[in-house]
Amino acid sequence: MAAMDDHRTGRALRLLAVGGWVVALGGLTFSFIVDMKLRDAGHSALSTDPAEVVVYGAALVSAATVGLVVAVRQGRHPVGWLFLALGLALAAGAAGDTYALDHGVVGGDDGAVAGLSLVAGQASFIAWFGLLAAILHLTPTGRPVGRRARLALVVTATAASIGLVAKTVQDTRFDSPYGEMRNPWAIGSIAPVVDALAGVAIGVTMLGLVVGGASLIVRFRRAEGLERQQLRWMAVIVIPLPVLVVASYAAATADLLVLRTIATGGFVALIPIAAGLSVLRYRLYDVDRILSRAAAYTLSTV
Numbered sequence: 609m610a611a612m613d614d615h616r617t618g619r620a621l622r623l624l625a626v627g628g629w630v631v632a633l634g635g636l637t638f639s640f641i642v643d644m645k646l647r648d649a650g651h652s653a654l655s656t657d658p659a660e661v662v663v664y665g666a667a668l669v670s671a672a673t674v675g676l677v678v679a680v681r682q683g684r685h686p687v688g689w690l691f692l693a694l695g696l697a698l699a700a701g702a703a704g705d706t707y708a709l710d711h712g713v714v715g716g717d718d719g720a721v722a723g724l725s726l727v728a729g730q731a732s733f734i735a736w737f738g739l740l741a742a743i744l745h746l747t748p749t750g751r752p753v754g755r756r757a758r759l760a761l762v763v764t765a766t767a768a769s770i771g772l773v774a775k776t777v778q779d780t781r782f783d784s785p786y787g788e789m790r791n792p793w794a795i796g797s798i799a800p801v802v803d804a805l806a807g808v809a810i811g812v813t814m815l816g817l818v819v820g821g822a823s824l825i826v827r828f829r830r831a832e833g834l835e836r837q838q839l840r841w842m843a844v845i846v847i848p849l850p851v852l853v854v855a856s857y858a859a860a861t862a863d864l865l866v867l868r869t870i871a872t873g874g875f876v877a878l879i880p881i882a883a884g885l886s887v888l889r890y891r892l893y894d895v896d897r898i899l900s901r902a903a904a905y906t907l908s909t910v
Contacts, residue, residue: 635699
């Protein structure tokens with residue numbers, strides 16, 4: 609009976625993971641279709657920069673797909689579900705912004721749906737920070753590295769939740785081209801309190817992301833054996849990071865769109881892949897060979 613229950617639970621989790629992946633990619637597809645519609649209708653100034661589309665799409669597909677693979681193979685490991693949630697948050701940001709552009713800015717719709725879509729799109733970045741912080745804290749074991757890290761994770765998650773709620777009811781003016789749109793759930797009577805609360809919560813969430821990165825370093829220094837080898841996958845990202853950052857900055861300065869897209873999008877897409885490989889313990893004994901080659905190519909490029 610217990611084995612049958614475990615089988616049913618595993619099947620339900622796999623179906624949930626597949627459903628989350630489909631929804632995330634559906635959100636990306638929706639935003640892409642709306643963006644093309646705006647271009648075809650002569651609103652190219654409102655459409656998204658192609659470079660940003662590539663970078664954003666790479667991040668979303670990478671996060672959602674790695675989340676799907678980890679959740680299917682290790683359904684009880686939290687990192688897979690966190691990556692799926694990150695993919696959904698990225699999809700909500702893209703779909704919310706493009707829906708608001710199409711219906712609110714171009715269509716002149718000042719209803720609740722368009723306004724709330726814009727709020728979801730504009731506030732989604734808070735969820736990104738909170739989810740990434742949790743991923744850093746929980747890779748690769750699924751548990752924080754210690755009591756302080758656990759407390760930092762709780763504080764970051766709480767701050768991100770408060771920030772999202774505050775953004776939902778914040779009476780704020782949106783940046784162009786959304787300047788004429790308003791938040792239908794805004795509470796103007798306590799606007800200063802909500803503004804202060806949102807600012808503090810977002811600041812704490814961003815700080816929590818930095819602390820999450822620091823916890824990964826602490827974990828690596830303390831780790832031994834298998835866990836230390838798992839964490840070496842994260843170094844696959846760290847080693848080429850300086851070259852990618854310099855290349856991205858140089859490309860932006862020289863207005864080299866393709867190079868900027870490759871440099872920025874490559875790094876963003878690699879984060880979920882490296883973390884996923886770390887969690888799944890995939891071919892651990894190939895890590896040293898990959899790291900040595902990555903280091904050699906990096907030094908050669910510099």
